[in-house]
Amino acid sequence: MPLFGKxxxxxxxxxxxxxxxxxxxxTLKVGGDxxxxxxxxxxxxxxxxxxxxLYGTSDSEPQTDIVVSQLAQELYNSNLLLLLIQNLNRIDFxxxxxxxxxFNNVLRRxxxxxxxxxxxxxxxxxILFTLMAGYDHQEIALNCGTMLRECARYxxxxxxxxxxxxxxNFFQYVEVSTFxxxxxxxxTFKELLTRHKILCAEFLEANYDKVFTHYQRLLNSENYVTxxxxxxxxxxxxxxxxxxxxxxxxxxxxxxxxxxMNMLREKSRNIQFEAFHVFKVFVANPNKPKPILxxxxxxxxxxxxxxxxxxxxxxxxxxxxxxxxxxxKQIKELKPIQSDGTSQSSQQQ
Amino acid sequence: xxxxIELADEVPxxxxxxxxxxxxxxxxxxxxxxxxxxxxxxxxxxxxxxNKCKMVGKYVMGDKLGEGSYGKVKEVLDSENLTxxxxxxxxxxxLRRIPNGEMNVRxxxxxxxxxxxxxxxxxxxxxxxxxxxxxxxxxxxxxxVLQEMLASAPxxxxxxxxxxxxxxQLIDGLEYLHGQGVIHNDxxxxxxxxxxxxxxxxSDFGVAEKLELFASNDICTKGQGSPAFQPPEIANGHDSFSxxxxxxxxxxxxxxxxxxxxxxxxxxxxxxxxxNIGKGVWSIPExxxxxxxxxxxxxxxxxxxxxxxxxxxxxxxxxxxxxxxTGNRVFVPPLKGDVSRSSTVLPYLESYHYExxxxxxxxxxxxxxxxxxLARQQQMQDSSSSSHQISKKNSISNDEAxxxxxxxxxxxxxxxxxxxxxxxxxxxxxxxRQS
Numbered sequence: 001m002p003l004f005g006k007x008x009x010x011x012x013x014x015x016x017x018x019x020x021x022x023x024x025x026x027t028l029k030v031g032g033d034x035x036x037x038x039x040x041x042x043x044x045x046x047x048x049x050x051x052x053x054l055y056g057t058s059d060s061e062p063q064t065d066i067v068v069s070q071l072a073q074e075l076y077n078s079n080l081l082l083l084l085i086q087n088l089n090r091i092d093f094x095x096x097x098x099x100x101x102x103f104n105n106v107l108r109r110x111x112x113x114x115x116x117x118x119x120x121x122x123x124x125x126x127i128l129f130t131l132m133a134g135y136d137h138q139e140i141a142l143n144c145g146t147m148l149r150e151c152a153r154y155x156x157x158x159x160x161x162x163x164x165x166x167x168x169n170f171f172q173y174v175e176v177s178t179f180x181x182x183x184x185x186x187x188t189f190k191e192l193l194t195r196h197k198i199l200c201a202e203f204l205e206a207n208y209d210k211v212f213t214h215y216q217r218l219l220n221s222e223n224y225v226t227x228x229x230x231x232x233x234x235x236x237x238x239x240x241x242x243x244x245x246x247x248x249x250x251x252x253x254x255x256x257x258x259x260x261m262n263m264l265r266e267k268s269r270n271i272q273f274e275a276f277h278v279f280k281v282f283v284a285n286p287n288k289p290k291p292i293l294x295x296x297x298x299x300x301x302x303x304x305x306x307x308x309x310x311x312x313x314x315x316x317x318x319x320x321x322x323x324x325x326x327x328x329k330q331i332k333e334l335k336p337i338q339s340d341g342t343s344q345s346s347q348q349q
Numbered sequence: 350x351x352x353x354i355e356l357a358d359e360v361p362x363x364x365x366x367x368x369x370x371x372x373x374x375x376x377x378x379x380x381x382x383x384x385x386x387x388x389x390x391x392x393x394x395x396x397x398x399x400n401k402c403k404m405v406g407k408y409v410m411g412d413k414l415g416e417g418s419y420g421k422v423k424e425v426l427d428s429e430n431l432t433x434x435x436x437x438x439x440x441x442x443x444l445r446r447i448p449n450g451e452m453n454v455r456x457x458x459x460x461x462x463x464x465x466x467x468x469x470x471x472x473x474x475x476x477x478x479x480x481x482x483x484x485x486x487x488x489x490x491x492x493x494v495l496q497e498m499l500a501s502a503p504x505x506x507x508x509x510x511x512x513x514x515x516x517x518q519l520i521d522g523l524e525y526l527h528g529q530g531v532i533h534n535d536x537x538x539x540x541x542x543x544x545x546x547x548x549x550x551x552s553d554f555g556v557a558e559k560l561e562l563f564a565s566n567d568i569c570t571k572g573q574g575s576p577a578f579q580p581p582e583i584a585n586g587h588d589s590f591s592x593x594x595x596x597x598x599x600x601x602x603x604x605x606x607x608x609x610x611x612x613x614x615x616x617x618x619x620x621x622x623x624x625n626i627g628k629g630v631w632s633i634p635e636x637x638x639x640x641x642x643x644x645x646x647x648x649x650x651x652x653x654x655x656x657x658x659x660x661x662x663x664x665x666x667x668x669x670x671x672x673x674x675t676g677n678r679v680f681v682p683p684l685k686g687d688v689s690r691s692s693t694v695l696p697y698l699e700s701y702h703y704e705x706x707x708x709x710x711x712x713x714x715x716x717x718x719x720x721x722x723l724a725r726q727q728q729m730q731d732s733s734s735s736s737h738q739i740s741k742k743n744s745i746s747n748d749e750a751x752x753x754x755x756x757x758x759x760x761x762x763x764x765x766x767x768x769x770x771x772x773x774x775x776x777x778x779x780x781x782r783q784s
Contacts, residue, residue: 110671113667
């Protein structure tokens with residue numbers, strides 16, 4: 001923006017100019033072509049103007065509420081947010097960051113008790129799906145990640161994402177070979193599964209089989225980081241009282257117990273330790289189903305022996321030692337199922 | 350800077366006469382000579398205590414931040430990574446006097462160790478000193494207690510936008526705690542801390558309860574929280590109650606308190622108070638935001654079954670609104686005159702490194718009396734000729750180390766002055782003990 005002369009463009013003009021530049025950029029091929037370069041420049045320039053309108057600059061304050069709300073209204077009407085995200089890979093490096101900043105600012109906007117942008121995105125869920133698909137493209141993955149996590153803060157938007165088919169792509173995204181993308185995807189994944197407790201619990205209950213079949217693959221991943229992170233998240237999910245129903249379901253499945261027992265013996269001590277926190281739930285369960293009880297009984301002596309020698313160097317960690325002692329005691333006291341068919345659990349009831 | 354006096358010479362203990370025979374045996378002459386000596390006030394000499402740099406583990410101790418029945422809270426500095434921390438000092442001797450004292454501390458350590466959330470105070474380290482029978486709980490440094498801020502605010506209440514900001518964080522923290530099966534049982538502004546970046550931290554897990562992992566409900570039995578914040582079911586003496594609903598109630602009372610500066614229930618004594626809570630009749634002060642009123646009505650619902658749950662609070666329209674910044678936010682009140690509450694550890698380090706040990710500062714009772722007299726005069730004159738006073742004050746001590754700020758402190762605050770009396774060194778008199 002020039003210092004003197006030309007007056008500032010109005011929000012409507014800015015949005016229009018940005019949209020035209022984007023359209024041009026969409027149809028042209030980047031590189032070599034002068035026109036394409038020009039379009040890219042225009043996009044960046046207009047983005048900066050919009051950003052300054054929202055955030056202000058070092059020597060100007062952000063624009064008044066009226067201008068900002070005009071801008072937001074223009075953005076909704078012109079469908080520009082979706083267009084920006086769809087063409088994010090064509091915008092230059094700084095421009096990509098500006099898009100994320102503009103998007104997040106407009107998203108956070110509140111009028112009284114309403115969040116107009118959240119309402120708008122609810123009517124245009126493609127925005128969310130396009131953002132999620134952003135993890136497929138290395139050059140825009142992290143920008144999409146910041147926008148996605150901002151969206152995930154709103155329950156209505158998190159719900160759309162969780163219940164979409166695209167959500168299950170996260171099970172691939174968290175495992176991609178590019179470390180920064182994988183870990184960014186994991187933090188978005190975790191945010192979606194933990195942020196809104198009731199929503200998440202309902203989602204996990206309703207989609208239990210599908211989610212945990214996918215989750216099993218993460219726990220068996222060849223990638224150490226994926227294995228460790230997903231195991232840790234599993235522990236957090238199961239030990240959160242909001243997910244009580246999911247937890248009881250998970251710990252009644254003998255396959256899950258076997259997996260945890262194997263993970264207790266993993267090479268990595270960190271994984272062993274995380275596995276311990278899931279394993280303990282199986283043992284602490286006062287109503288163990290028959291198959292679970294059988295596995296524990298079959299390995300009774302071995303488990304007691306194993307746990308006694310398990311991570312003995314953690315003598316400082318009082319809680320861990322208490323829990324370990326409790327588990328050892330529980331396993332020692334396990335009684336075989338009696339011949340008349342009444343199991344230990346039914347006696348307790 | 351805290352000023353304390355050290356005993357310069359060891360004063361021999363007085364021997365008490367235990368029976369009449371002994372007194373008779375005493376030389377009458379001695380008794381005749383035994384009278385109270387008058388000592389001129391400029392012969393009683395005090396010595397200013399050096400700011401002694403003290404370490405506990407790797408932590409350098411600073412000034413006291415607060416004090417409770419369990420012991421003091423002091424500011425410390427981690428000497429390895431230079432982070433500010435707060436340390437809760439617990440003396441076993443004191444804990445024994447509090448019902449369940451030692452149990453509660455054990456509880457607190459156990460809970461804090463296993464909790465990790467933005468809105469729950471973090472326990473960094475636990476140190477023991479067997480010799481002194483003390484325990485040190487090193488925690489995140491929080492700049493002030495919400496209660497303190499409230500007390501400094503006009504009408505003891507916060508503007509809505511600020512109260513909303515804290516309340517949202519309180520609910521975030523509480524939701525996490527309940528998710529971990531922890532019922533706090535003592536939510537109140539006195540247990541909510543604020544950090545430098547305005548993050549609220551729930552603290553004090555002394556009476557918290559942990560639910561069994563497989564418990565299907567959240568029935569609690571303890572209910573030892575602060576009376577004014579307890580729900581009717583506890584006030585009415587029920588043996589068991591829903592823990593999460595009790596926390597919701599106390600959060601409701603806290604919200605009421607920070608937005609109105611009042612309490613929904615009061616009473617001349619604790620019995621009256623509990624009686625009033627037990628009846629559950631309370632009113633909303635006029636002019637309170639209607640949406641907030643509605644939320645409070647639902648949080649302070651007499652029937653725990655009808656009372657809001659945390660998800661319901663989250664969905665409430667006031668919770669999701671963002672009250673407009675009215676520009677009158679309440680700031681952290683100054684601590685001992687320091688608006689920015691800068692580190693109190695630094696003066697100790699400075700004196701440790703830069704003040705020579707010989708540089709002892711002496712001043713007499715006479716000086717102090719004079720200073721007090723001056724202060725009184727100054728008050729009467731309503732500080733009209735302050736510059737003249739200050740120059741006089743400085744003349745009290747010629748020593749440079751005795752800085753202007755300190756000396757004027759003595760003059761301004763009589764309370765500070767009183768501290769000097771406790772420990773004295775007495776010149777000339779060897780058989781007399783100052784009481």
